[in-house]
Amino acid sequence: MSGGLVLTISILYLGLLFAIAQFVDKRADTNRPITRNPYIYTLSIAVYCTSWTFYGSVGLAANQGLDFLPIYLGPTLVFVLWSVIWVKIIRICKVHRITSIADFIASRYGKRAGLGGLVTIIAVVGTMPYISLQLKSIATSFRILVSSSETALLTAPSDPIFFIDTTLIVAVALALFAILFGTRHIDASEHHEGLVAAIAFESVVKLVAFLAVGFFVTYGLYNGFSDLFSKAQQKDLSGLFNVSTDGDYSLWMTMTLLSMAAIICLPRQFYITAVENPDESYLRKATWLFPLYLLVINIFVLPIALAGRLLFDGQTADADMFVLTVPLFHDQGILALIAFVGGLSAATSMVIVAAIALSTMVCNDLIMPLLLRWRVLNINKNDDLTGLLLTIRRVSILLVLILGYVYYLIASESYSLVTIGLVSFAAAAQFAPAIIGGIFWKGASYRGALTGLALGFAVWLYTLLLPSFAQSGWLPISFIENGPWNIALLKPYALFGMEGFDRLTHALFWSMLVNIGAYWLVSLISQQTAIERIQGTLFVDVFGHTDDEKDSRYWRGSATIADLQQLVGRFVGGPRVAEAFNGFAASRNINLRKSQTADATMLDFAEKMLAGAIGSATARVMMGSVVKGEIVGLDEVYRILDETSQVIEYSHRLEQKSAELEQATAQLRNANERLKELDSLKDHFLSMVSHELRTPLTSLRAFGEILVDNPDVPLEERKQFLNVIIKESRRLTRLIDQLLDLARMEAGQMDWSLDNVDVGAAVKEALAALEGLMKENEVQLDLDLPEALPKVRADRDQLMQVLINLVSNAIKFCDKTTGKIVVEVSTQDDVLLVSVSDNGRGVPEDVMSSIFEKFHQSAGTSENKPQGSGLGLAICREIVTFLGGEIWVANQPTGGAKFSFTVPRSDYLQTRLSAE
């Protein structure tokens, strides 16, 4: 095929891309672009599939079988299972007008230039191999297509075309193209509709081209998949499409993890997915559409690889170029050309997006801060800097491409495409801790991120990049084999003696260990500055902080609208700024006067607009110079900052407090109820005491007066009256005694004289004291008192009191005509059981429970009201309880009540006490 034709087609293709971009951009200026939809967005994300996918996957599959798959497994996992992370990143980028991954990280960790610069350097150095991969594939495929001789199919000719290295031409051409493409606008955070449309178009081209080759191979050369695979099996190639069961899976694991990190952290993926995202909702479609794209583009990888192996059986052919060489071998010139264009599209899309993303980073996060520091840039002057910005970006793009070319010269020749790509992936993966930690962990600090990134990058350099130089002969090979200065522990592929892993796993393990470890540890021990705290909160709580009003209250100083317009205008261009400010004013229904002092929202708007052009770190310094007020003090910052979390915490605490209050209220209510109850009990008690005292007093006074007023009362009657007075006086005395006893017992002030008491003797004595009363009432006594009862621990007098109370109650309530009382004592385990029963009417059911309460009097159901204070049983209960026994009442089946109580035996009580 003639070089001219291929060249013409290449230029036509690139021209078409440019036309698409221009056309879409023109339309975008006038109305809502037709290209703004989730499908275009998803296709643009497919910039992930580069020459690596287009050529390299086949190459890898031809030698290592299914090992090409994990590179697509990782992104699929991220999009299908963890699209939340993209939602969060996209929201943050929109809110803060983030322009690149360096801007993102710098902004998160306090908008400081140092970190942004480091990220930029890592990104540029890390992307270098990746770009060289694209250059290599374009150059190689071009040469194969042009020479197209039998031998060229096996070993790509390296002769320079047009007397210069083809790859250099490709690099410069792509650089020019990327410059034309990417630096038409200043505001890097603005959406480049045209660019996105062109990239999406490229994704279609590469997919179609690859599928075309795949169809040709599978159905043109063979009769479908089964035919191809069975043929391959006959040639002992089945190892390529069977998952090996013996090998370890560490490489698979590593590649999956790496690609998961890469889909987020590769500068171009971050740029196209987050910065260029026009609408958060598009992501929903992308979560399944993008994995689908990956699946489709991988269907024919293995068939093409197998066909290549079958075709060039035994010969040393560059498997990376099977996509091109298989059609060429079968004289399918058109198909080969299509394949070439597909490969070109895959490579150019990557290079363009990467170059634009990197140039923005280099300009905003590396050059601008340096210019500021070296005072090349006089921030107080008013000259227009838009031209400077554009120049810096254009030079950056060229620089990035040249660096890629340099790497290609140094290292690429000796590596396959996939190996080169993975080195880049490992570099990008270094951003993962800072990004993921940064959006989920408020405590992550600037120093932590800086240290982690620097160390991780250093390990990457040492374990992946430097060895690749060594293998290409730019460093002595002994560097790999023996370690530097023959120190075996420092061998780059077996650091600290860790062997047995593949190089990638080894490098990833060490770099991630130091990266995450330092990030975590340093974050824990270092103090966050105010702005770090602010940004940390704004990033982590991005969904809670969407209210713009609050974001920027940390500028304390003041600036006029004119100051701001002038400042932003220098970087973005005067007319555009005026337009934007007016739009902003209109949206908020305010009139802008030039001399007016800008409010917090206005400052925020200006800073974000500036950040969109020159990155957040530089924008902050610029704003600081105009606003002339530092951010507010640390404690104030805490207040503003943690507003959301504080409000949440506060409401949480409020909830807790109100729950506590409710609980306290309930407790108070209960206590109040109890108090009321006690109060009414006390009331009742006092009124009962009053009643019980006044009743005998009434008789005393009445008969006293009667006797005084009536000296002529007959002797008989006088005697009766005097007897009443004596009886009532006794009653009064007894009542007072009982009241005092009860009060003392309840207050615990009773003097108890505890001793070992012979219950039998006590019972006999009590009964003897009541003998007169029993005789008077003609009551028959039945005493059941066993011999040799064990003694009990008790106060003898009080025990007697209990017995007397119970027996006199029994006398009072037993049958009036044939009264009979039974007193029994028995031993029961560790207690003595004493019971006193009568043959009266028994205790009514409704008073059973209250019979031992104070002043519970059996409200005389009989004609003759029983005499008593209503305190006897209450006193009995107090005494028995104090002695450690129980007292209860039950009605007997034969009629009559039976009062029983227990007293602990002294022998048992002692062993029990000693046991405790």
Next chain:
Amino acid sequence: MTHTVLVVEDEPNIVLSLQFILKQAGFMVRVARDGEQALRAIDDYVPDLVVLDIMLPKQDGFSVCEAIRGNDKCRDVKIIMLSAKSREADKERAMALGADEFVTKPFSTRILGQMVKDIVSSSPTIPQ
């Protein structure tokens, strides 16, 4: 003509003293030991005066008072209530239920005797 007093009281000794005082004052004295007995006695014969204790078995003095006042036959019956509790609330309740006097125990026999006489003579006795 002799007036009749119904004494409603459960304490035997107080009954004894009231009987003495009232007889001395020239009244016919009937006695009831609890609320139910009192109502039966009134049903049987309407007295001129009821000396009514509040703390009574079965039915307390308040409800007996209420029952007497609710009985048309007893419109002119005077009621003196006795209480051992001396609570203002009890007095108010008694007066509200239609008692004519409220006496707190222990009472003076002299004052009570005079009070009984006054109360009965002040009533517009309709000759029967």
